[in-house]
Amino acid sequence: MAYKITDSCVACGTCKDNCPVGAISEGEIYKIDPEVCVSCGTCASVCPMGVPVEE
Numbered sequence: 001m002a003y004k005i006t007d008s009c010v011a012c013g014t015c016k017d018n019c020p021v022g023a024i025s026e027g028e029i030y031k032i033d034p035e036v037c038v039s040c041g042t043c044a045s046v047c048p049m050g051v052p053v054e055e
Contacts, residue, residue, distance in 0.1 A: 002034035
């Protein structure tokens with residue numbers, strides 16, 4: 001299952017900077033492309049707000 005970013009995102013960029021497969025894109029809140037995400041959990045482990053969750 002891919003991860004998704006919830007509305008609690010503060011767009012700090014930590015998840016995007018650490019994603020090993022480049023599945024995260026910038027926006028008002030960051031978004032994870034489920035077709036690219038490999039469900040490694042890196043985004044969730046580095047997010048200071050605990051925003052990314054498994055779908």
